[in-house]
Amino acid sequence: MSIFEYNGSALVAMVGKNCFAIASDRRLGVQLQTIATDFQRISKIHDRLFLGLSGLATDAQTLYQRLVFRHKLYQLREERDMKPETFANLVSAILYEKRFGPYFCQPVIAGLGDEDKPFICTMDSIGAKELAKDFVVAGTASESLYGACESMFKEDMEPEELFETVSQALLSSVDRDCLSGWGGHVYVVTPTEVKERILKGRMD
Amino acid sequence: MECVFGLVGNDFAVVAADTSAVHSILVHKSNEDKIMILDSHKLVAASGESGDRVQFTEYIQKNVALYQFRNGIPLTTAAAANFTRGELATALRKNPYSVNILLAGYDKETGPSLYYIDYIATLHKVDKGAFGYGSYFSLAMMDRHYHSGMTVEEAIDLVDKCIAEIRSRLVVAPPNFVIKIVDKDGAREYAWRESVKDAAVASA
Numbered sequence: 390m391s392i393f394e395y396n397g398s399a400l401v402a403m404v405g406k407n408c409f410a411i412a413s414d415r416r417l418g419v420q421l422q423t424i425a426t427d428f429q430r431i432s433k434i435h436d437r438l439f440l441g442l443s444g445l446a447t448d449a450q451t452l453y454q455r456l457v458f459r460h461k462l463y464q465l466r467e468e469r470d471m472k473p474e475t476f477a478n479l480v481s482a483i484l485y486e487k488r489f490g491p492y493f494c495q496p497v498i499a500g501l502g503d504e505d506k507p508f509i510c511t512m513d514s515i516g517a518k519e520l521a522k523d524f525v526v527a528g529t530a531s532e533s534l535y536g537a538c539e540s541m542f543k544e545d546m547e548p549e550e551l552f553e554t555v556s557q558a559l560l561s562s563v564d565r566d567c568l569s570g571w572g573g574h575v576y577v578v579t580p581t582e583v584k585e586r587i588l589k590g591r592m593d
Numbered sequence: 594m595e596c597v598f599g600l601v602g603n604d605f606a607v608v609a610a611d612t613s614a615v616h617s618i619l620v621h622k623s624n625e626d627k628i629m630i631l632d633s634h635k636l637v638a639a640s641g642e643s644g645d646r647v648q649f650t651e652y653i654q655k656n657v658a659l660y661q662f663r664n665g666i667p668l669t670t671a672a673a674a675n676f677t678r679g680e681l682a683t684a685l686r687k688n689p690y691s692v693n694i695l696l697a698g699y700d701k702e703t704g705p706s707l708y709y710i711d712y713i714a715t716l717h718k719v720d721k722g723a724f725g726y727g728s729y730f731s732l733a734m735m736d737r738h739y740h741s742g743m744t745v746e747e748a749i750d751l752v753d754k755c756i757a758e759i760r761s762r763l764v765v766a767p768p769n770f771v772i773k774i775v776d777k778d779g780a781r782e783y784a785w786r787e788s789v790k791d792a793a794v795a796s797a
Contacts, residue, residue, distance in 0.1 A: 450682075
Protein backbone atom coordinates (compact mmCIF):
# COMPACT_ATOMS: atom_id res chain seq x y z
CA MET A 390 0.00 0.00 0.00
CA SER A 391 1.41 3.40 -0.95
CA ILE A 392 2.11 6.04 1.67
CA PHE A 393 -0.56 8.23 0.07
CA GLU A 394 -3.15 5.55 0.81
CA TYR A 395 -2.15 5.01 4.44
CA ASN A 396 -4.93 7.12 5.97
CA GLY A 397 -7.45 7.29 3.09
CA SER A 398 -9.10 10.49 1.87
CA ALA A 399 -11.40 12.01 -0.74
CA LEU A 400 -11.55 15.69 -1.70
CA VAL A 401 -13.39 17.60 -4.38
CA ALA A 402 -13.85 21.30 -5.18
CA MET A 403 -16.28 22.65 -7.76
CA VAL A 404 -17.00 26.04 -9.27
CA GLY A 405 -20.49 27.50 -9.50
CA LYS A 406 -22.01 30.88 -10.37
CA ASN A 407 -20.11 33.34 -8.15
CA CYS A 408 -19.66 30.57 -5.61
CA PHE A 409 -17.68 27.41 -5.02
CA ALA A 410 -18.09 24.19 -3.07
CA ILE A 411 -15.39 22.12 -1.40
CA ALA A 412 -16.16 18.71 0.04
CA SER A 413 -14.33 15.88 1.75
CA ASP A 414 -15.00 12.51 3.31
CA ARG A 415 -14.74 12.01 7.09
CA ARG A 416 -12.77 8.78 7.53
CA LEU A 417 -9.45 8.59 9.32
CA GLY A 418 -7.96 5.14 8.94
CA VAL A 419 -4.73 3.28 9.48
CA GLN A 420 -4.55 1.15 6.34
CA LEU A 421 -7.63 -1.05 6.53
CA GLN A 422 -8.65 -0.20 10.11
CA THR A 423 -10.91 2.81 10.72
CA ILE A 424 -9.83 4.99 13.63
CA ALA A 425 -12.32 7.87 13.44
CA THR A 426 -15.36 8.93 11.44
CA ASP A 427 -15.23 12.65 12.16
CA PHE A 428 -11.87 13.70 10.77
CA GLN A 429 -11.71 17.24 9.37
CA ARG A 430 -9.85 17.44 6.10
CA ILE A 431 -10.91 20.94 5.04
CA SER A 432 -9.74 24.01 6.93
CA LYS A 433 -10.59 27.68 6.59
CA ILE A 434 -7.65 29.96 5.90
CA HIS A 435 -9.86 33.04 5.82
CA ASP A 436 -13.53 33.72 5.09
CA ARG A 437 -13.06 33.39 1.33
CA LEU A 438 -10.32 30.76 1.16
CA PHE A 439 -10.49 27.08 2.05
CA LEU A 440 -7.80 24.45 1.96
CA GLY A 441 -8.35 20.71 1.79
CA LEU A 442 -5.43 18.35 2.36
CA SER A 443 -5.60 14.72 1.26
CA GLY A 444 -2.97 12.05 1.73
CA LEU A 445 -0.96 11.28 4.84
CA ALA A 446 -2.78 12.80 7.83
CA THR A 447 0.32 13.67 9.84
CA ASP A 448 1.82 15.63 6.92
CA ALA A 449 -1.58 17.28 6.28
CA GLN A 450 -1.60 18.48 9.90
CA THR A 451 2.02 19.70 9.76
CA LEU A 452 1.48 21.42 6.41
CA TYR A 453 -1.72 23.06 7.63
CA GLN A 454 0.08 24.46 10.68
CA ARG A 455 2.89 25.85 8.52
CA LEU A 456 0.44 27.44 6.06
CA VAL A 457 -1.70 29.05 8.76
CA PHE A 458 1.51 30.45 10.27
CA ARG A 459 2.60 31.91 6.92
CA HIS A 460 -0.85 33.35 6.27
CA LYS A 461 -1.01 34.99 9.70
CA LEU A 462 2.40 36.58 9.07
CA TYR A 463 1.14 37.80 5.69
CA GLN A 464 -1.94 39.29 7.36
CA LEU A 465 0.24 41.14 9.87
CA ARG A 466 2.56 42.53 7.21
CA GLU A 467 0.08 43.27 4.40
CA GLU A 468 -2.92 44.07 6.64
CA ARG A 469 -5.20 42.05 4.37
CA ASP A 470 -6.10 38.44 3.52
CA MET A 471 -4.19 36.50 0.88
CA LYS A 472 -5.73 36.09 -2.53
CA PRO A 473 -6.40 32.48 -3.52
CA GLU A 474 -3.93 32.64 -6.43
CA THR A 475 -1.20 33.93 -4.11
CA PHE A 476 -1.98 31.25 -1.53
CA ALA A 477 -1.77 28.55 -4.18
CA ASN A 478 1.68 29.83 -5.14
CA LEU A 479 2.71 29.75 -1.46
CA VAL A 480 1.55 26.15 -1.06
CA SER A 481 3.34 25.17 -4.24
CA ALA A 482 6.57 26.80 -3.06
CA ILE A 483 6.42 25.19 0.36
CA LEU A 484 5.85 21.77 -1.18
CA TYR A 485 8.70 22.16 -3.66
CA GLU A 486 11.05 23.16 -0.83
CA LYS A 487 10.79 19.52 0.23
CA ARG A 488 11.36 18.22 -3.30
CA PHE A 489 13.68 15.39 -2.20
CA GLY A 490 11.85 14.53 1.02
CA PRO A 491 8.26 15.60 0.31
CA TYR A 492 5.10 16.01 2.34
CA PHE A 493 2.87 13.15 1.26
CA CYS A 494 -0.16 15.37 0.67
CA GLN A 495 -2.25 16.53 -2.22
CA PRO A 496 -3.83 19.90 -1.47
CA VAL A 497 -7.06 21.26 -2.91
CA ILE A 498 -7.39 25.03 -2.71
CA ALA A 499 -10.69 26.83 -3.25
CA GLY A 500 -11.40 30.53 -2.80
CA LEU A 501 -13.15 33.66 -4.04
CA GLY A 502 -10.72 36.01 -5.75
CA ASP A 503 -11.11 39.54 -7.01
CA GLU A 504 -14.65 40.51 -8.03
CA ASP A 505 -15.89 37.35 -6.26
CA LYS A 506 -14.59 35.14 -9.05
CA PRO A 507 -14.27 31.55 -7.77
CA PHE A 508 -10.79 30.01 -7.91
CA ILE A 509 -9.96 26.33 -7.51
CA CYS A 510 -6.76 24.41 -7.95
CA THR A 511 -5.01 21.25 -6.86
CA MET A 512 -1.38 20.19 -6.93
CA ASP A 513 0.67 17.06 -6.51
CA SER A 514 2.87 16.37 -3.52
CA ILE A 515 5.77 18.41 -4.92
CA GLY A 516 3.74 21.47 -5.84
CA ALA A 517 2.84 21.08 -9.51
CA LYS A 518 -0.26 23.27 -9.79
CA GLU A 519 -3.28 22.21 -11.73
CA LEU A 520 -5.73 25.08 -12.29
CA ALA A 521 -9.18 24.17 -13.48
CA LYS A 522 -12.27 26.10 -14.44
CA ASP A 523 -14.77 23.44 -13.39
CA PHE A 524 -13.66 20.98 -10.71
CA VAL A 525 -10.59 19.49 -9.03
CA VAL A 526 -10.29 16.21 -7.11
CA ALA A 527 -7.77 14.53 -4.81
CA GLY A 528 -7.38 11.49 -2.59
CA THR A 529 -7.71 7.72 -2.78
CA ALA A 530 -11.10 8.07 -4.49
CA SER A 531 -9.83 10.55 -7.09
CA GLU A 532 -10.37 8.29 -10.11
CA SER A 533 -14.03 7.75 -9.24
CA LEU A 534 -14.37 11.43 -8.43
CA TYR A 535 -13.06 12.44 -11.88
CA GLY A 536 -15.72 10.31 -13.54
CA ALA A 537 -18.55 11.41 -11.28
CA CYS A 538 -17.71 15.12 -11.53
CA GLU A 539 -17.22 15.02 -15.31
CA SER A 540 -20.67 13.57 -15.81
CA MET A 541 -22.54 15.62 -13.19
CA PHE A 542 -20.93 19.03 -13.67
CA LYS A 543 -22.73 21.91 -15.35
CA GLU A 544 -21.57 25.48 -15.86
CA ASP A 545 -22.87 28.29 -13.63
CA MET A 546 -24.78 26.30 -11.05
CA GLU A 547 -26.47 28.20 -8.24
CA PRO A 548 -25.30 27.37 -4.68
CA GLU A 549 -28.15 24.98 -3.90
CA GLU A 550 -27.76 22.99 -7.12
CA LEU A 551 -23.96 23.04 -6.69
CA PHE A 552 -24.35 21.56 -3.21
CA GLU A 553 -26.49 18.73 -4.58
CA THR A 554 -24.06 18.01 -7.41
CA VAL A 555 -20.95 18.00 -5.22
CA SER A 556 -22.65 15.83 -2.59
CA GLN A 557 -23.83 13.23 -5.09
CA ALA A 558 -20.42 13.15 -6.82
CA LEU A 559 -18.62 12.72 -3.48
CA LEU A 560 -20.91 10.06 -2.01
CA SER A 561 -21.08 7.94 -5.14
CA SER A 562 -17.28 8.04 -5.48
CA VAL A 563 -16.39 7.20 -1.89
CA ASP A 564 -18.88 4.31 -1.96
CA ARG A 565 -16.57 2.63 -4.46
CA ASP A 566 -13.45 3.24 -2.33
CA CYS A 567 -12.91 1.25 0.84
CA LEU A 568 -10.39 3.75 2.25
CA SER A 569 -12.63 6.81 2.21
CA GLY A 570 -16.20 7.55 3.22
CA TRP A 571 -18.09 7.44 6.53
CA GLY A 572 -20.06 10.53 5.54
CA GLY A 573 -19.13 13.83 3.96
CA HIS A 574 -18.33 17.42 4.83
CA VAL A 575 -19.45 20.07 2.32
CA TYR A 576 -18.72 23.79 2.40
CA VAL A 577 -20.61 26.01 -0.08
CA VAL A 578 -19.12 29.49 -0.17
CA THR A 579 -20.75 32.56 -1.70
CA PRO A 580 -19.58 36.16 -1.35
CA THR A 581 -22.01 36.66 1.53
CA GLU A 582 -21.99 33.41 3.50
CA VAL A 583 -20.38 30.05 4.12
CA LYS A 584 -22.70 27.08 4.50
CA GLU A 585 -21.24 24.00 6.16
CA ARG A 586 -23.17 20.77 5.89
CA ILE A 587 -22.52 17.19 7.00
CA LEU A 588 -23.63 14.39 4.69
CA LYS A 589 -24.77 11.01 5.87
CA GLY A 590 -23.74 8.34 3.39
CA ARG A 591 -23.05 4.64 3.60
CA MET A 592 -21.37 4.23 6.97
CA ASP A 593 -18.85 1.69 5.86
CA MET B 594 1.32 -7.67 20.81
CA GLU B 595 0.98 -4.63 23.05
CA CYS B 596 -2.59 -3.67 23.84
CA VAL B 597 -3.57 -0.15 24.80
CA PHE B 598 -7.09 1.25 24.75
CA GLY B 599 -9.18 3.96 26.37
CA LEU B 600 -12.53 5.72 26.40
CA VAL B 601 -14.22 8.85 27.67
CA GLY B 602 -17.06 8.68 30.20
CA ASN B 603 -19.41 11.33 31.51
CA ASP B 604 -16.84 13.24 33.59
CA PHE B 605 -13.79 11.01 33.45
CA ALA B 606 -11.53 9.23 31.01
CA VAL B 607 -10.17 5.73 31.49
CA VAL B 608 -7.22 4.00 29.82
CA ALA B 609 -6.03 0.42 30.06
CA ALA B 610 -2.76 -1.12 28.94
CA ASP B 611 -1.19 -4.54 29.05
CA THR B 612 1.80 -4.92 31.34
CA SER B 613 4.13 -7.31 29.55
CA ALA B 614 7.64 -6.25 28.62
CA VAL B 615 8.55 -8.51 25.73
CA HIS B 616 11.71 -8.93 23.64
CA SER B 617 11.26 -11.36 20.77
CA ILE B 618 10.01 -14.59 22.38
CA LEU B 619 11.03 -13.69 25.93
CA VAL B 620 8.74 -12.01 28.47
CA HIS B 621 11.11 -9.96 30.64
CA LYS B 622 8.42 -8.97 33.12
CA SER B 623 4.64 -8.95 33.30
CA ASN B 624 4.11 -5.98 35.60
CA GLU B 625 5.52 -3.16 33.47
CA ASP B 626 3.44 0.00 33.90
CA LYS B 627 2.91 1.56 30.49
CA ILE B 628 0.55 4.30 31.63
CA MET B 629 2.45 7.32 32.88
CA ILE B 630 0.87 9.96 35.07
CA LEU B 631 1.86 13.04 33.09
CA ASP B 632 0.69 15.55 35.65
CA SER B 633 -2.07 15.84 38.21
CA HIS B 634 -4.85 15.50 35.62
CA LYS B 635 -3.30 13.73 32.63
CA LEU B 636 -2.44 10.16 31.72
CA VAL B 637 -0.26 8.94 28.86
CA ALA B 638 -0.77 5.33 27.80
CA ALA B 639 2.03 4.46 25.41
CA SER B 640 2.82 1.41 23.31
CA GLY B 641 5.73 0.64 21.02
CA GLU B 642 9.50 0.21 21.18
CA SER B 643 10.21 0.08 24.93
CA GLY B 644 13.27 2.35 24.91
CA ASP B 645 11.49 5.00 22.84
CA ARG B 646 8.35 4.62 24.96
CA VAL B 647 10.08 5.37 28.26
CA GLN B 648 12.41 8.08 26.92
CA PHE B 649 9.76 9.91 24.93
CA THR B 650 7.04 9.87 27.60
CA GLU B 651 9.52 11.03 30.26
CA TYR B 652 10.65 13.82 27.94
CA ILE B 653 7.03 14.94 27.51
CA GLN B 654 6.41 14.65 31.25
CA LYS B 655 9.40 16.83 32.14
CA ASN B 656 8.50 19.46 29.54
CA VAL B 657 4.91 19.62 30.77
CA ALA B 658 6.24 20.10 34.31
CA LEU B 659 8.64 22.81 33.07
CA TYR B 660 5.74 24.71 31.50
CA GLN B 661 3.92 24.64 34.81
CA PHE B 662 6.98 25.88 36.69
CA ARG B 663 7.62 28.69 34.24
CA ASN B 664 4.04 29.84 33.78
CA GLY B 665 2.38 28.98 37.05
CA ILE B 666 -0.52 27.19 35.40
CA PRO B 667 -0.75 23.65 34.02
CA LEU B 668 -1.14 22.91 30.31
CA THR B 669 -4.59 21.91 29.07
CA THR B 670 -4.98 18.39 27.73
CA ALA B 671 -5.34 19.71 24.17
CA ALA B 672 -2.14 21.74 24.52
CA ALA B 673 -0.22 18.77 25.91
CA ALA B 674 -1.52 16.58 23.07
CA ASN B 675 -0.50 19.13 20.46
CA PHE B 676 2.93 19.51 22.09
CA THR B 677 3.40 15.74 22.01
CA ARG B 678 2.37 15.61 18.36
CA GLY B 679 4.77 18.44 17.55
CA GLU B 680 7.70 16.57 19.11
CA LEU B 681 6.82 13.38 17.23
CA ALA B 682 6.38 15.31 13.96
CA THR B 683 9.73 17.11 14.31
CA ALA B 684 11.53 13.84 14.99
CA LEU B 685 9.65 11.98 12.24
CA ARG B 686 12.00 12.78 9.38
CA LYS B 687 15.17 12.83 11.46
CA ASN B 688 15.09 10.24 14.20
CA PRO B 689 11.56 8.88 14.57
CA TYR B 690 10.12 7.58 17.82
CA SER B 691 8.16 4.33 17.45
CA VAL B 692 5.61 5.16 20.14
CA ASN B 693 1.83 5.20 19.88
CA ILE B 694 0.10 7.29 22.53
CA LEU B 695 -3.36 7.66 24.01
CA LEU B 696 -3.40 10.86 26.06
CA ALA B 697 -6.29 11.14 28.51
CA GLY B 698 -6.93 14.23 30.58
CA TYR B 699 -9.46 16.20 32.55
CA ASP B 700 -9.75 19.98 32.33
CA LYS B 701 -12.02 21.99 34.59
CA GLU B 702 -13.39 24.06 31.71
CA THR B 703 -13.86 21.38 29.07
CA GLY B 704 -14.17 18.13 31.02
CA PRO B 705 -12.59 14.81 30.07
CA SER B 706 -10.87 14.21 26.72
CA LEU B 707 -8.90 11.49 24.95
CA TYR B 708 -6.36 12.07 22.18
CA TYR B 709 -5.13 9.45 19.73
CA ILE B 710 -1.52 10.15 18.63
CA ASP B 711 0.07 7.50 16.48
CA TYR B 712 3.79 7.00 15.89
CA ILE B 713 3.84 9.13 12.73
CA ALA B 714 2.28 12.03 14.65
CA THR B 715 -1.32 11.79 13.47
CA LEU B 716 -3.37 13.59 16.12
CA HIS B 717 -7.11 13.15 16.60
CA LYS B 718 -9.45 13.78 19.49
CA VAL B 719 -11.58 10.66 20.03
CA ASP B 720 -14.19 9.18 22.38
CA LYS B 721 -12.65 5.75 22.19
CA GLY B 722 -9.29 4.61 20.86
CA ALA B 723 -6.95 1.65 20.80
CA PHE B 724 -3.54 0.54 19.53
CA GLY B 725 -1.93 -2.76 18.71
CA TYR B 726 -3.33 -6.15 17.72
CA GLY B 727 -5.68 -5.89 20.70
CA SER B 728 -7.33 -2.91 19.00
CA TYR B 729 -9.17 -5.23 16.60
CA PHE B 730 -10.99 -6.69 19.57
CA SER B 731 -11.25 -3.72 21.93
CA LEU B 732 -12.45 -1.28 19.24
CA ALA B 733 -15.11 -3.71 18.09
CA MET B 734 -16.24 -4.26 21.69
CA MET B 735 -16.33 -0.52 22.35
CA ASP B 736 -18.18 0.16 19.08
CA ARG B 737 -20.87 -2.21 20.27
CA HIS B 738 -21.23 -1.19 23.93
CA TYR B 739 -19.96 2.38 24.19
CA HIS B 740 -22.35 5.31 24.54
CA SER B 741 -21.56 8.85 25.56
CA GLY B 742 -21.95 9.71 29.23
CA MET B 743 -21.07 6.32 30.67
CA THR B 744 -20.67 5.99 34.43
CA VAL B 745 -17.45 4.66 35.97
CA GLU B 746 -19.08 1.28 36.64
CA GLU B 747 -20.32 0.96 33.06
CA ALA B 748 -16.94 2.04 31.65
CA ILE B 749 -14.94 -0.38 33.80
CA ASP B 750 -17.38 -3.11 32.83
CA LEU B 751 -16.70 -2.31 29.18
CA VAL B 752 -12.93 -2.28 29.82
CA ASP B 753 -13.25 -5.72 31.43
CA LYS B 754 -15.24 -6.96 28.43
CA CYS B 755 -12.44 -5.75 26.14
CA ILE B 756 -9.78 -7.43 28.28
CA ALA B 757 -11.77 -10.67 28.29
CA GLU B 758 -12.07 -10.53 24.51
CA ILE B 759 -8.33 -9.90 24.08
CA ARG B 760 -7.49 -12.73 26.47
CA SER B 761 -9.69 -15.22 24.69
CA ARG B 762 -9.11 -14.26 21.05
CA LEU B 763 -5.56 -12.88 20.68
CA VAL B 764 -3.06 -15.64 20.00
CA VAL B 765 -0.27 -14.38 22.28
CA ALA B 766 -2.50 -12.44 24.62
CA PRO B 767 -0.83 -10.48 27.41
CA PRO B 768 -1.89 -11.95 30.77
CA ASN B 769 -2.03 -8.78 32.88
CA PHE B 770 -3.51 -5.31 32.45
CA VAL B 771 -3.44 -2.05 34.37
CA ILE B 772 -6.37 0.37 34.36
CA LYS B 773 -5.95 4.05 35.21
CA ILE B 774 -8.58 6.75 35.42
CA VAL B 775 -8.56 10.55 35.33
CA ASP B 776 -11.38 12.78 36.57
CA LYS B 777 -11.87 16.04 38.46
CA ASP B 778 -10.04 14.55 41.46
CA GLY B 779 -6.96 13.78 39.39
CA ALA B 780 -5.19 10.97 37.61
CA ARG B 781 -4.73 7.72 39.52
CA GLU B 782 -4.38 3.99 39.21
CA TYR B 783 -7.77 2.31 39.30
CA ALA B 784 -7.03 -1.41 39.24
CA TRP B 785 -4.86 -4.23 37.94
CA ARG B 786 -6.34 -7.23 36.15
CA GLU B 787 -3.85 -10.02 36.69
CA SER B 788 -4.13 -13.59 35.56
CA VAL B 789 -0.44 -14.39 36.09
CA LYS B 790 1.51 -13.07 39.05
CA ASP B 791 5.28 -12.68 38.79
CA ALA B 792 6.95 -15.23 41.05
CA ALA B 793 8.45 -13.69 44.18
CA VAL B 794 12.25 -13.38 43.98
CA ALA B 795 13.88 -16.11 46.07
CA SER B 796 16.24 -14.77 48.70
CA ALA B 797 19.92 -15.55 48.11
